[in-house]
Amino acid sequence: MNNSVNSLSTEELSAIDEELEHAPYRSAVAIDALKIVQSHRGWVSDSSIKEIANYLEMSSEELDSIATFYNLIFRRPVGENVILFCDSVSCWIRGCAKLEKHINKTLGITRGQTTEDDKFTLVPVPCLGACDKAPVMMVGDSLHENLTEESINRILEDAAVKGKER
Amino acid sequence: MPTIVIDGKEYEVPQGENILEACLGLGLDLPYFCWHPAMGSIGSCRQCAIIQYQNPEDERGKLVMGCMTPVQDGARFSITNEAASSFREFIIESLMVNHPHDCPVCAEGGECHLQDMTVMAGHRDRRYRGLKKTHRNQYLGPLIHHEMNRCITCYRCVRFYKDYAGGSDLSAMASHDHVYFGRHEDGKLESPFSGNLVEVCPTGVFTDKHLVNDYTRKWDLQSAPSICPGCSVGCNTSPGERYGKLKRVHNRYNPDINGYFLCDKGRFGATYVNSEKRIPAVGRRSKDGLFDAIDSSQALTAIAKGLSTSKVIGIGSPRASIETNFALQNLVGQQNFCTGISETETALVSACIEAIKESGAKIPSPREIERCDAILILGEDVTNTATRIALSLRQAVRNEAYNMAEGLQLQSWQDAATRNLAQDERSPLFLASPHATQLDDIAEGIFNLSPSNIAHLGYSVASLIEGKRDDAVTKTDANDYGNIAEALLKAERPLIISGTGVTDTSVVKAASSIASALVAKGKETYLSLIYQEANTLGITLLDQGQGPSLSNIFEQGENNNIQTLIIVENDLYRRAAKHKVDKLLQAADQVIVLDIMDNETCTQADIVIPASSFAECEGTLINFEGRAQRHFPVFESKHPCRPSWEWITEIGKISSNKNMLEWQCFDDINKACSESSSTLTGINEVAPDRKYRVGGRKIPRQPHRYSGRTAMIANLSVHEPKQTDDTETPLGFTMEGHSGDRPGELIPFVWAPGWNSNHSVHKLQTGSERELKGGRSVVKIESKNLIQSKQQVKSVSQNNDQDHFIAVAMYKFFGTGELSSQSPGIIELCESESIELAIEAADKLGVSNGDGVTAHGVNGTVELEVKINDSLISNCVGIIQGMPGAANINPGEGLSLTRSENWVRRSEIISSDQLGSKNV
Amino acid sequence: MITTPLTKNVHEDRRVVLVEDYEANGGYQGARKSITQMTPSECLQVIKDSNLRGRGGAGFPTGMKWSFVPMDNVSPGHKYLVCNADEMEPGTFKDRLLMECDPHQLIEGMICGSYTIQADIAYIFLRGEYVKAAETLSQAIKECYAKGYLGRSIMGTNYSLDLYLHTSAGRYICGEETALINSLEGKRANPRAKPPFPQVSGLWGRPTIVNNVETLCNISHILDHGPEWFQELGIGEDAGTKMYGVSGNVQNPGCWELPIGTTIREILEVHAGGMLPGYSFRGLLPGGGSTDFLVEEHLDLAMDYGTIGKAGSRMGTGTMIILDDKTCPVGMVKNLIDFFAHESCGFCTPCRDGLPQTAHILQDMSSGKGETRDIETLERLVKFIGSIGNTHCALAPGAMEPLQSAMKYFPEDFERHAEGKKCNYCETD
Numbered sequence A: 001m002n003n004s005v006n007s008l009s010t011e012e013l014s015a016i017d018e019e020l021e022h023a024p025y026r027s028a029v030a031i032d033a034l035k036i037v038q039s040h041r042g043w044v045s046d047s048s049i050k051e052i053a054n055y056l057e058m059s060s061e062e063l064d065s066i067a068t069f070y071n072l073i074f075r076r077p078v079g080e081n082v083i084l085f086c087d088s089v090s091c092w093i094r095g096c097a098k099l100e101k102h103i104n105k106t107l108g109i110t111r112g113q114t115t116e117d118d119k120f121t122l123v124p125v126p127c128l129g130a131c132d133k134a135p136v137m138m139v140g141d142s143l144h145e146n147l148t149e150e151s152i153n154r155i156l157e158d159a160a161v162k163g164k165e166r
Numbered sequence B: 001m002p003t004i005v006i007d008g009k010e011y012e013v014p015q016g017e018n019i020l021e022a023c024l025g026l027g028l029d030l031p032y033f034c035w036h037p038a039m040g041s042i043g044s045c046r047q048c049a050i051i052q053y054q055n056p057e058d059e060r061g062k063l064v065m066g067c068m069t070p071v072q073d074g075a076r077f078s079i080t081n082e083a084a085s086s087f088r089e090f091i092i093e094s095l096m097v098n099h100p101h102d103c104p105v106c107a108e109g110g111e112c113h114l115q116d117m118t119v120m121a122g123h124r125d126r127r128y129r130g131l132k133k134t135h136r137n138q139y140l141g142p143l144i145h146h147e148m149n150r151c152i153t154c155y156r157c158v159r160f161y162k163d164y165a166g167g168s169d170l171s172a173m174a175s176h177d178h179v180y181f182g183r184h185e186d187g188k189l190e191s192p193f194s195g196n197l198v199e200v201c202p203t204g205v206f207t208d209k210h211l212v213n214d215y216t217r218k219w220d221l222q223s224a225p226s227i228c229p230g231c232s233v234g235c236n237t238s239p240g241e242r243y244g245k246l247k248r249v250h251n252r253y254n255p256d257i258n259g260y261f262l263c264d265k266g267r268f269g270a271t272y273v274n275s276e277k278r279i280p281a282v283g284r285r286s287k288d289g290l291f292d293a294i295d296s297s298q299a300l301t302a303i304a305k306g307l308s309t310s311k312v313i314g315i316g317s318p319r320a321s322i323e324t325n326f327a328l329q330n331l332v333g334q335q336n337f338c339t340g341i342s343e344t345e346t347a348l349v350s351a352c353i354e355a356i357k358e359s360g361a362k363i364p365s366p367r368e369i370e371r372c373d374a375i376l377i378l379g380e381d382v383t384n385t386a387t388r389i390a391l392s393l394r395q396a397v398r399n400e401a402y403n404m405a406e407g408l409q410l411q412s413w414q415d416a417a418t419r420n421l422a423q424d425e426r427s428p429l430f431l432a433s434p435h436a437t438q439l440d441d442i443a444e445g446i447f448n449l450s451p452s453n454i455a456h457l458g459y460s461v462a463s464l465i466e467g468k469r470d471d472a473v474t475k476t477d478a479n480d481y482g483n484i485a486e487a488l489l490k491a492e493r494p495l496i497i498s499g500t501g502v503t504d505t506s507v508v509k510a511a512s513s514i515a516s517a518l519v520a521k522g523k524e525t526y527l528s529l530i531y532q533e534a535n536t537l538g539i540t541l542l543d544q545g546q547g548p549s550l551s552n553i554f555e556q557g558e559n560n561n562i563q564t565l566i567i568v569e570n571d572l573y574r575r576a577a578k579h580k581v582d583k584l585l586q587a588a589d590q591v592i593v594l595d596i597m598d599n600e601t602c603t604q605a606d607i608v609i610p611a612s613s614f615a616e617c618e619g620t621l622i623n624f625e626g627r628a629q630r631h632f633p634v635f636e637s638k639h640p641c642r643p644s645w646e647w648i649t650e651i652g653k654i655s656s657n658k659n660m661l662e663w664q665c666f667d668d669i670n671k672a673c674s675e676s677s678s679t680l681t682g683i684n685e686v687a688p689d690r691k692y693r694v695g696g697r698k699i700p701r702q703p704h705r706y707s708g709r710t711a712m713i714a715n716l717s718v719h720e721p722k723q724t725d726d727t728e729t730p731l732g733f734t735m736e737g738h739s740g741d742r743p744g745e746l747i748p749f750v751w752a753p754g755w756n757s758n759h760s761v762h763k764l765q766t767g768s769e770r771e772l773k774g775g776r777s778v779v780k781i782e783s784k785n786l787i788q789s790k791q792q793v794k795s796v797s798q799n800n801d802q803d804h805f806i807a808v809a810m811y812k813f814f815g816t817g818e819l820s821s822q823s824p825g826i827i828e829l830c831e832s833e834s835i836e837l838a839i840e841a842a843d844k845l846g847v848s849n850g851d852g853v854t855a856h857g858v859n860g861t862v863e864l865e866v867k868i869n870d871s872l873i874s875n876c877v878g879i880i881q882g883m884p885g886a887a888n889i890n891p892g893e894g895l896s897l898t899r900s901e902n903w904v905r906r907s908e909i910i911s912s913d914q915l916g917s918k919n920v
Numbered sequence C: 001m002i003t004t005p006l007t008k009n010v011h012e013d014r015r016v017v018l019v020e021d022y023e024a025n026g027g028y029q030g031a032r033k034s035i036t037q038m039t040p041s042e043c044l045q046v047i048k049d050s051n052l053r054g055r056g057g058a059g060f061p062t063g064m065k066w067s068f069v070p071m072d073n074v075s076p077g078h079k080y081l082v083c084n085a086d087e088m089e090p091g092t093f094k095d096r097l098l099m100e101c102d103p104h105q106l107i108e109g110m111i112c113g114s115y116t117i118q119a120d121i122a123y124i125f126l127r128g129e130y131v132k133a134a135e136t137l138s139q140a141i142k143e144c145y146a147k148g149y150l151g152r153s154i155m156g157t158n159y160s161l162d163l164y165l166h167t168s169a170g171r172y173i174c175g176e177e178t179a180l181i182n183s184l185e186g187k188r189a190n191p192r193a194k195p196p197f198p199q200v201s202g203l204w205g206r207p208t209i210v211n212n213v214e215t216l217c218n219i220s221h222i223l224d225h226g227p228e229w230f231q232e233l234g235i236g237e238d239a240g241t242k243m244y245g246v247s248g249n250v251q252n253p254g255c256w257e258l259p260i261g262t263t264i265r266e267i268l269e270v271h272a273g274g275m276l277p278g279y280s281f282r283g284l285l286p287g288g289g290s291t292d293f294l295v296e297e298h299l300d301l302a303m304d305y306g307t308i309g310k311a312g313s314r315m316g317t318g319t320m321i322i323l324d325d326k327t328c329p330v331g332m333v334k335n336l337i338d339f340f341a342h343e344s345c346g347f348c349t350p351c352r353d354g355l356p357q358t359a360h361i362l363q364d365m366s367s368g369k370g371e372t373r374d375i376e377t378l379e380r381l382v383k384f385i386g387s388i389g390n391t392h393c394a395l396a397p398g399a400m401e402p403l404q405s406a407m408k409y410f411p412e413d414f415e416r417h418a419e420g421k422k423c424n425y426c427e428t429d
Helices: A010-020 A026-041 A046-055 A060-067 A089-093 A096-107 A149-162 B019-025 B082-095 B113-121 B156-164 B196-200 B209-213 B264-268 B296-309 B322-332 B343-359 B366-370 B387-396 B399-407 B415-422 B451-466 B475-490 B505-520 B536-543 B550-558 B578-587 B644-654 B666-676 B758-764 B839-845 B911-919 C019-024 C029-037 C040-050 C062-067 C095-101 C103-117 C131-147 C177-184 C213-225 C227-233 C264-271 C305-310 C329-343 C349-366 C373-385 C395-409 C411-418
Strands: A081-086 A120-125 A137-139 A142-144 B003-006 B009-012 B049-053 B062-065 B076-078 B144-146 B171-173 B180-182 B206-208 B236-242 B245-251 B283-285 B291-293 B312-315 B374-378 B429-433 B445-448 B494-499 B526-530 B564-568 B590-595 B607-610 B619-622 B627-631 B804-810 B835-837 B852-857 B860-868 B876-880 B894-899 C080-085 C121-126 C162-167 C208-212 C241-247 C254-259 C281-285 C319-324
Touching: A010 A026, A010 A046, A026 A046, A026 A060, A026 C162, A046 A060, A060 B171, A081 A096, A089 A096, A089 C319, A089 C329, A096 A120, A096 A149, A120 A149, A137 A149, A142 A149, A142 C131, B003 B019, B049 B082, B062 B082, B082 B113, B082 C349, B082 C373, B144 B209, B156 B171, B156 B196, B156 B387, B156 B415, B196 B206, B196 B245, B206 B209, B209 B245, B245 B264, B264 B387, B296 B564, B296 B590, B296 B607, B296 B644, B312 B322, B312 B550, B322 B536, B322 B564, B322 B619, B322 B644, B322 B666, B343 B494, B343 B505, B343 B526, B343 B536, B343 B550, B366 B387, B366 B526, B374 B387, B374 B451, B374 B475, B374 B505, B387 B494, B399 B415, B429 B451, B429 B475, B445 B475, B451 B475, B451 B505, B475 B494, B475 B505, B494 B505, B505 B526, B536 B619, B550 B578, B564 B644, B590 B644, B644 B666, B835 B839, B835 B852, B839 B860, B839 B894, C019 C103, C019 C131, C029 C103, C029 C213, C040 C062, C040 C103, C040 C213, C040 C227, C062 C103, C062 C208, C080 C103, C080 C177, C080 C213, C095 C103, C095 C131, C095 C213, C103 C121, C103 C131, C103 C162, C103 C208, C103 C213, C121 C131, C121 C177, C131 C162, C177 C208, C208 C213, C213 C227, C241 C264, C254 C264, C264 C281, C264 C319, C281 C395, C329 C349, C329 C395, C329 C411, C349 C373, C349 C395, C349 C411, C373 C395, C373 C411, C395 C411
Parallel strands: A081 A120, B003 B076, B312 B564, B374 B429, B374 B494, B429 B445, B494 B526, B564 B590, B590 B607, B804 B876, B835 B860, C080 C121, C080 C208, C121 C162, C241 C319
Antiparallel strands: A081 A137, A137 A142, B003 B009, B049 B062, B049 B076, B144 B206, B171 B180, B236 B245, B283 B291, B283 B607, B619 B627, B804 B894, B835 B876, B852 B860, B852 B894, C241 C254, C281 C319
């Protein structure tokens, strides 16, 4: 293990430690730890990978292998608000493709991109399980249903003003 | 044996196999990717699909994966069924969707499993019309080239690297069709087994960088069966040559030893034979101290003259073959022949031999090591001194997993299932070492102790096994030692590993006493003792403790009793303190050195004679088990280079040595050696002799498709050279000859129709134990034949003052090996000479990494660079063996250390600059 | 008599059912009864007798699944019950409702299930995007520990159980039970080879049961009211109720608890109110994105495992996606295949490299670049990818179900696209 000073924050460490309490071995909490660090830092950088891996006594490769597997672990910087835009079948039937273009135009970003002001990142997401209210998307932790171009404008404006949704 | 039906024909197949293995064993071609004979099945590639029928009436059947389907008596299958063959074609088509089809520029081309399987599965038409996915490649160090676009995602690389070899710096990244196999960031692959990726990868993702940069296709390589000279394990290798250069080393299957895998030192550490530091000619030192090239007959005559008129001493070498050492011994007489092994090491080897004789334990082959189910390692840093064995130990600790799997009726080849079931459960492995080792991750108990305390641990465990209590140990220790004793007693096949590496004879004796205690309890006990070099055991057996020791030679030198000194393949400056060697070489009137590479001893010689490397000559080596094995010349020695045994024989003939006059060829020397003492009886049966023919034909070193033979030297001469006749071996420097079943020791390379890659090895195997069809000779020097070893040398006086540190020998995978560390690629991985200190010791001396310390010992003072090793116990310092200056410190001696006030720290060199300067 | 056990407590406005209300309404009676009065094998027998089948999609009998768990003490160690709350099947939105609205029902079911198989640790593997469910479940778990429903010596007995909530980092394949187990172990969620089945060697190599949310929500009710009561809830051969849902261009998309075996027509026309004005019905995926299309002729079929299976599809999750006449089936299938190709874990060849080939053809077709040979190529892909056993797990065969049935029921759309023609309803760029 390398001896570099671990720069995980106290909050991050205590949250990871809580998961470790009921884990049979340290690397078992890899996913939880990635999520914890991401919730504090917005995304998981290469150095975050090293810090977490070091703390969980696993190699950076082993952790990165896990981090890059999952959709909701961001290995590139994201904006203040991540738009999880549902593009699955029910939303598609209900016209989400048109709405996505609307977002593209409004924010000037396409899938995977972040606005220049770092306010928004657009990420497509598999079916959000709210198909009766399609089309839907999440901005930060909030689910927005029955989307229209108008409602999207409103949601984005609110989020831009409010900053990071928690 | 179960009987199964494949395409209407009945076959008997081994119980416990899967259908893919069974089909391959029957000689039926069934394409596959993810399965590997040593790594088992995971069912990811879906390439080995076949149809299984419920019963004789079932005409439709069900598609199953051969590698995931156990053989069952009466089971019915079809390989040729259209549903199966068209599916297999579809799989290849899918695998090729993103493959770059860059075979012409790929180093795997011509020996590519993907090419073979593509042809076998019949894929031709590409339906996909989209773009191919591309990846960025990584720098994986100087040994391995990475080309991810070629990847077909069979997962073999990570399964080998992580699951099988315990590496942690290579992983599968991302998901769906973006899966990427690589590191977190650019950097050298850390596993000492990384080179196996070259052979494990079914296509050209991981290739041998040295070969890529100086490329030759497999079909243009000339190969011979060889033995790795890198350590005492004796892995079987297949080096390949073209244009007089050693291009690469591949694994040569030997089920007892290396199986399918080599270590990186063995694979990449042989290209020193192409080095510019090879001795180019016979040279005589002139007055100005430089060497003049002279005619060899002139030199030999001069040497022979010296022989008859003066007192001659011959110093042999544990890295030279039995035949070379035997020839030298004959030339100078047993009483004047010295093994050239240091005093300390000789004592250790003797202790090992005693241990084997006295304990009654069996000496395991690496394959047998894999079957051991409780292991105690006393002192030996196996990963650095006998690397391939470390890989076997990693398999041995999996026996617990196999036991658990058996409970669920899982076969051991059901790899993923077995690993998921067992998780971290392992068969017990205990380690005692003065510092951390690369097996710590699989150890149940790690004991960080000084060499003498390791011995103490060993004796305590032995007592506990005998049922005695050792009152001298503390309660915690007693518990720990009790656990070790219990685990060894509980095991079916307990294994004790030690060796000469920890340089303390009491450790070896302690290992022996544990083994004895286990044998006394009726256990099937294994004792594995590791030596330092490829032929350490061999030369010791040859010497029989009769010749003078190295220090005796030094004494004779001091007394001016030596006129002529012949040193064969041995750099004495690696064996003893510089001042002693200097004195000896100055005292002798004439110093003759036969060696492969230039070294410090050569520079002090009067006559230097160029010797062939292992790749250019025949020779027999005796490995750590006592197994004698033969290496054959891959290519001819460059003039005037010749095998050492040939030079020595020549000298013997000129000086009318009675024995040697009759020696006409290698076989004669080998036979004479075998007859010379009961100990070495049988070494003439190690491999067929030069007269061996199959149907009147020799075994070709070149494949059928060897090309450009007539044009190879067209830049020098337009006349087609005659192929050299090999009169010394059963092999020919040709492409013609017998290429059917051959004895294992005569298989230069593997190739079979339709199977151009190394996967063709299965065509040479038979039965569930995967024995070689052509048979193979196993010659082991049995312990009962072992010589009475000589009296123990007094152990070095230890200065155990509080201010003194105990020098412990440390070994570096890259760096300790004398010749391997001069191979391109490895050169830049070698660590620099240094002294390793625990943090406490460094603090006490007020030094940190990169500072210098002066070590004061029995041989005077040595200045060394400090490297902090926080795993080292604090009263020990690590002396890296094989480094310049290391021989000035005897492992085990007490050193007093002071900070070197005038030490100049090496400036921080930017690594790219370093690379640049090395390439110049 | 209770006829909608799963949703009887659910508030109209979907605010969470508080623990006091849950208890007042008969909550934790099933758990109390089983833990204090019944042996694990008696509980198992009740579940077996109830004929409860897994509500996650495969419909495997729950009692039988549980019966494979070794109950001897030969190999002492942990046993696990895991709730699969990774609802990611396209078009499925039933478990979200159950967890957001009535979390204690799920936890009670898990306590009963854990007791039955004598698990000492239970996990809820929750989809990461279900933020609200994570909050309600965390709160409910806390309440249970406080009330002694979880932890040491539950309800004064010597049975102990710990329950943890794990929120996923997002991958459809985590819904496959062995992939879920790998993910819970903190690994890449590649499905495992079977055998061994998780009941014998699952989480951390130990016996493990993985059940869907809706399945587990039924358990306490069955133990409380008995198997006969449960049997009578269903219409036809299956027992109990089912959370049915409808999405697409219908009047009243939603999710309802109805007797299992209710006809498709009733669900679609009565509960979902039929098609939106201006849209007419063309077909439906009965139970999520990985089921085969059904069409007009199937509308009067009962939504149960057997009937839908006989019609060539699967009931799956029971949440239907409606295809209307203004939606192109080629585009709809393309959307689904894109999803499955992206969600492939990358382990086996047919899925990893076969689905992108399929997606590419559908992309070409829907953007007016189709070629006549494409239909044959698609058929070939369906043939090779679409059979269970050809692939490592059921993801890719599931992905092929809507494609193969769409090609069967809507050939004219595929032919039109294969001729390189554009389509009014498809994205053309």
